[in-house]
Amino acid sequence: MKTQIILVDFENVQPDLLPALALEDVKVLVFVGPQQLKLPIATVEAVQKMGAKAEYIRVSKQGPDALDMHIAFYMGRLSLKASDVFFHVIAKDRDYDPLIAHLRALQ
Numbered sequence: 001m002k003t004q005i006i007l008v009d010f011e012n013v014q015p016d017l018l019p020a021l022a023l024e025d026v027k028v029l030v031f032v033g034p035q036q037l038k039l040p041i042a043t044v045e046a047v048q049k050m051g052a053k054a055e056y057i058r059v060s061k062q063g064p065d066a067l068d069m070h071i072a073f074y075m076g077r078l079s080l081k082a083s084d085v086f087f088h089v090i091a092k093d094r095d096y097d098p099l100i101a102h103l104r105a106l107q
Helices: 041-049 066-081 097-106
Strands: 003-009 026-032 054-058 085-090
Touching (some): 003 066, 026 041, 026 066, 066 097, 085 097
Parallel strands (some): 003 026, 003 085
């Protein structure tokens, strides 16, 4: 079974991650911006329970598409480590679709 990697642009979208966090073979990366000082406690608790299967990535500098570039970088990095993965990007924009298609074609 492919590992599901969920990358969340939490700066622009605050989805209910709790159902996804309960799935097997899931890794979650929650990207937060430098101005984002508060996170919902239910999300924080659920992410903590996942241990090494989840992490927060704090983007240190603010700028146009700064968080998006971090997500793209981590997708590339993770695709090198494991070829049997399926990426899910939760964000407001669809700019990730060509990158995901490209990564899929390389597998």
